[in-house]
Amino acid sequence: MRLRLAAAAALALTITACAPSTSAPAPGATDGGPRTGALKVWLFDEPNRAPKEAVVKEAVTEFTAAHPDTTVDVQYIAVDTRSERFKGAFNDPASAPDVVEYGNTDLPEYATAGGLADLGAVVGNWPEGADLAADAKASATYRGTLLGVPWYLGVRALYYRTDVLAELGLKPPATLAELTSTARAVRAAKPDMFGVAVGGKYTFGALPFVWANGGDITSIDSAPSRAGLTAYTALIAEDNCPPQNCADLTGGKTVELFASGKAAMGILGNFNRAAVDAGAAKGRYAVVPLPGLTAGSIAPAFAGGNNLGIMKNAQRPALAADFLTLLASRKYQARMYDAMGNLPTLKPASAEVVAKDPFVKPFVDTIGAGTRFVPLDPGWGKIDASAVLPTMIEKVATGKATVDEATTEAAKLIDEALTP
Known part of the structure; x- marks a missing residue:
């Protein structure tokens, strides 16, 4: 069989539906937009959301303290209907959030829609970005463009x-x-x-x-x-x-x-x-x-998990980059492990959780040895379904x-x- 696409490294979340097709490259998210006002964030709802919500609230408090005249509106969206919500936001800039959580197997659908911003410069300028596990980072990269920051993994x-x-x-x-x-x-x-x-x-x-x-x-x-x-x-x-x-x-x-x-x-x-x-x-x-x-x-x-991204239509891309890198930081990855058991993608955060909970060492060692991923192609949804x-x-x-x-x-x- 002819090899058409190399599989990259990384829960598997099923890719659904068909988003609008555009081929324009996603703009970067390093600058632009007001640096005050309401930042809109979409995160996934969970069966037991309270621990996750508590960690996010802590991050919001820290963020707003460092960004005067700024508020963060966090909405928890249903996983089952996420594709429809994202498709609507891609088509309607006025309804688009700034920061989003999405499943790493959702990436081809959203990338094909042209709905996510290029985070290459954001991660390049983020001191902790160098600590991202390489395979996890690859699973957030579509055709050479980094469109998300891996937030957590499961193996x-x-x-x-x-x-x-x-x-x-x-x-x-x-x-x-x-x-x-x-x-x-x-x-x-x-x-x-x-x-x-x-x-x-x-x-x-x-x-x-x-x-x-x-x-x-x-x-x-x-x-x-x-x-x-x-x-x-x-x-x-x-x-x-x-x-x-x-x-x-x-x-x-x-x-x-x-x-x-x-x-x-x-x-x-x-x-x-x-x-x-x-x-x-x-x-x-x-x-x-x-x-x-x-x-x-x-x-x-297989390394399944979720990424944090910035919408191409974000009204406050620079502010979004600040919040995303805070929520994806070692500090909050470690807190998310304590709250939800999510394996960090930053190596120092992984080392921290292993020191506290040796149970996770075999899983962290598995990530360190090299993980794999499904084909990063819109066709994977059809194969999976x-x-x-x-x-x-x-x-x-x-x-x-x-x-x-x-x-x-x-x-x-x-x-x-x-x-x-």
Whole structure:
């Protein structure tokens, strides 16, 4: 398959709808507009918004103290309808906010619409900008233009039951091959337990196997990609996680299996900690980075997360840049971790949260080893909405197609969806 777009580094938020198409480059946001008055900010609403809102209020208080005659109007918008809200703001400058939070997989849609400002100069002039993780920064860059500041990330690592492995005399896997052998050993010794919870519909559990083998989404029918898919689907088998139980499992279902004590291992996110601690596995598990092909290596993980950006139609771009860099600073990234468990994108902030909470070290180490991302192309929305990758995995897991057949079919659909 012809490689049309390199995948960059980084929750996956589904790209929806179709924004107005313009190709004009986004203007910079280093200067311009009144430096007083009301700054408009859109942030995502959360199921439990209070802790996030408290941190944001603290940042607003600090900002307004340093910017006399300025107010900050923060609106919390629903994630499910964000695409429509952004599309309206792109078309109507009068309704556009100044600073926005958006999902990093939303970037191609918004960039194609020409609705976001170029933040290259903002980050270049921001002393803390040099501390941004390179892969996170790449996931906020569209065709060479930085259109956001990565605010937080979420990645997956390997959770394992310390008591089960100790009972069986097993160590945490140091390679992907050892992950398979360890999972099979658990299943053989404990037939009522899955070795590692995996699922045919768990795209972001499967992709590290593909990436670790040198494959990619945009070359899914290549030999390295097929090797990774073969390794992953081999785990959806009677000797680990039987197809009748696991072929249609989503990532959420694998979390439930591990949390409930029905699986000895699981590829779960830092954001799944509360769910695991609410189940039977609480107090009986640990986490290590998902290993790669060789001992000491780490399999690349998908880095989902959210960015902070400035609207092209912002009325106060210079003031917006000041507020954005304050909210994205080490100080407030660390506070957002305390409030919401969001992994920072600034290296000093990451080090700070690891020092306070060693649980997150495997996830921070995973980020440090290099993360991957979905294709930064408007066509990714179609690929995601059509479930091209989970359908491919599930067909192999259920025996409806060979790895070669399934990847050939998926490659055609991916290639057709991505921009030439």
